[in-house]
Amino acid sequence: MPAPTKHHLIIGDCTKTKKILDFPAIDLLLTSPPYFNAPFDYSDLFHNYETFLGMVDKFGKLYFKTLKPGGIVGLNIDDMLIEGVKYPIISDILKIFSNIGYLLKGKIIWRKPEGYIRISRRSGVLLQNPYPMYYYPDNLLEVILIFQKPSHMNLTSNKIMYFEDIWEMTNVLPLKGRLETNIAAFPEELPRRLINIFTTKGSWVCDPFLGSGTTMKVARELRRHSIGVEILEQLLPIIKMKIGFTSENLTSYLDLDQLIINNLQPDEKEDEINHQVSSHSLLPLALKKHKSLNNEYKYHLLLLDCRNISKNALNESFFKLINKLFPGRILAVMFESLNNSSNILALNQVTDSIMRHGLRLRDRITVQHQPDWHWEVITNYKTRVVFHHCFYEVFLFQKGKFNYKGKSIREKQDCLINKRQFQKEKWYLTLWDFRNQPRNECDSIVTSRLLELFLFNDEIICTNIKQISCSQRRFSTEYFTLR
Numbered sequence: 001m002p003a004p005t006k007h008h009l010i011i012g013d014c015t016k017t018k019k020i021l022d023f024p025a026i027d028l029l030l031t032s033p034p035y036f037n038a039p040f041d042y043s044d045l046f047h048n049y050e051t052f053l054g055m056v057d058k059f060g061k062l063y064f065k066t067l068k069p070g071g072i073v074g075l076n077i078d079d080m081l082i083e084g085v086k087y088p089i090i091s092d093i094l095k096i097f098s099n100i101g102y103l104l105k106g107k108i109i110w111r112k113p114e115g116y117i118r119i120s121r122r123s124g125v126l127l128q129n130p131y132p133m134y135y136y137p138d139n140l141l142e143v144i145l146i147f148q149k150p151s152h153m154n155l156t157s158n159k160i161m162y163f164e165d166i167w168e169m170t171n172v173l174p175l176k177g178r179l180e181t182n183i184a185a186f187p188e189e190l191p192r193r194l195i196n197i198f199t200t201k202g203s204w205v206c207d208p209f210l211g212s213g214t215t216m217k218v219a220r221e222l223r224r225h226s227i228g229v230e231i232l233e234q235l236l237p238i239i240k241m242k243i244g245f246t247s248e249n250l251t252s253y254l255d256l257d258q259l260i261i262n263n264l265q266p267d268e269k270e271d272e273i274n275h276q277v278s279s280h281s282l283l284p285l286a287l288k289k290h291k292s293l294n295n296e297y298k299y300h301l302l303l304l305d306c307r308n309i310s311k312n313a314l315n316e317s318f319f320k321l322i323n324k325l326f327p328g329r330i331l332a333v334m335f336e337s338l339n340n341s342s343n344i345l346a347l348n349q350v351t352d353s354i355m356r357h358g359l360r361l362r363d364r365i366t367v368q369h370q371p372d373w374h375w376e377v378i379t380n381y382k383t384r385v386v387f388h389h390c391f392y393e394v395f396l397f398q399k400g401k402f403n404y405k406g407k408s409i410r411e412k413q414d415c416l417i418n419k420r421q422f423q424k425e426k427w428y429l430t431l432w433d434f435r436n437q438p439r440n441e442c443d444s445i446v447t448s449r450l451l452e453l454f455l456f457n458d459e460i461i462c463t464n465i466k467q468i469s470c471s472q473r474r475f476s477t478e479y480f481t482l483r
């Protein structure tokens with residue numbers, strides 16, 4: 001008979017339940033918080049974006065205390081588009097979590113099958129208006145951020161595991177009649193992979209936003225102990241059923257596993273973690289109407305390769321360029337979300353500085369290429385987990401709104417985008433799939449697509465990338481260096 005496992009379920013608010021500190025320290029914190037006011041699942045759940053980030057800050061701080069040194073966090077999250085505004089959730093969470101003390105180890109991209117996209121298909125806008133600036137890709141990606149709590153012990157390894165950092169997994173659609181109806185559940189495959197990779201039998205796994213109980217179910221199957229917190233009491237029967245405890249005494253006769261339920265009082269006292277949270281995001285700044293600087297404008301597209309550049313690069317001369325970008329136009333930033341040095345620019349630093357200058361996030365394209373370099377995590381149980389890195393990202397920021405009427409029919413007709421190519425090569429997705437091509441060969445295709453999608457003829461682009469080309473556009477280029 002396998003060794004029995006214990007499963008603690010807390011019905012309560014995970015940002016307030018000090019009870020969690022009474023349980024054994026956690027090896028893997030694996031969760032998917034409610035996405036800020038996600039239209040299908042959580043519309044109007046949070047009063048505003050700051051309340052959401054305040055919640056992230058509170059749970060981040062409390063669970064930092066519960067995590068073992070060297071313990072891992074797998075945070076499934078994504079930026080959220082609500083009524084035309086993209087909330088830079090990933091960037092803001094990176095900032096909050098690194099301020100708390102978590103170390104960002106890597107980022108896994110979760111790619112869903114195309115037929116499972118739940119959002120309305122934004123890319124239709126371009127099919128109806130096949131001209132520059134009408135590009136709104138369909139998102140089929142989510143992100144899993146991997147953090148580690150620093151450890152004073154020297155983590156060593158005697159075992160090695162290899163993975164890629166783009167995972168294809170089918171998502172759960174909350175269809176009527178399913179156990180997960182009205183719960184934005186993730187597929188069992190997600191906790192299964194993370195638990196198998198980052199823990200060993202008998203480890204403690206915790207999900208503070210438990211939902212239907214997927215994490216606890218998989219933890220039990222894989223013979224790990226688990227802790228789950230869920231605020232909605234009405235999910236209790238669903239969770240019990242999902243984890244497989246339906247008998248009255250909540251002990252399974254087959255394997256002596258135990259489910260212990262802790263029902264907290266709603267008025268449980270808040271402690272110091274529930275403090276007033278200061279402002280976390282610069283989004284309000286970015287949403288402000290852009291003030292015109294009269295004749296300063298010069299560029300119709302800024303195209304920056306910011307992969308592995310130093311923190312000092314975003315200096316005054318960079319900001320001068322931003323000021324010269326015409327209102328409504330695009331700043332495309334090619335970015336490497338992972339790096340091995342604290343001297344290199346982090347995503348939240350880029351987003352913050354760009355938003356500070358009045359631009360907002362419009363979209364994020366993930367460029368998938370052949371496996372290139374790798375990132376790795378050494379776990380507490382002596383395993384070196386190596387992720388072959390298969391992507392970089394292009395962040396599209398926009399300066400206010402583009403005036404589509406400002407271009408004549410003639411100017412538009414001169415720049416028709418080839419709809420057949422757009423559909424055949426799947427430009428309409430947030431994942432540009434060049435999985436069989438080396439990374440450096442993708443760059444010229446990526447930049448050429450960006451020019452076609454965001455530039456009209458006879459316009460000026462400013463870039464730090466040498467030799468950009470796009471056979472579909474006449475344009476002039478100014479180069480500058482980012483250091």
Ligand SMILES: C[S@@+](CC[C@H](N)C(=O)[O-])C[C@H]1O[C@@H](n2cnc3c(N)ncnc32)[C@H](O)[C@@H]1O
Nearest residue numbers: 013014034184185186209210211212214230231
């Ligand atoms: C995205 S769902 C998680 C779904 C889960 N991964 C699954 O597979 O079913 C987020 C869950 O967090 C719960 N929740 C929201 N705020 C919470 C809080 N402060 N404390 C605990 N649970 C919370 C929601 O009720 C929801 O069930």
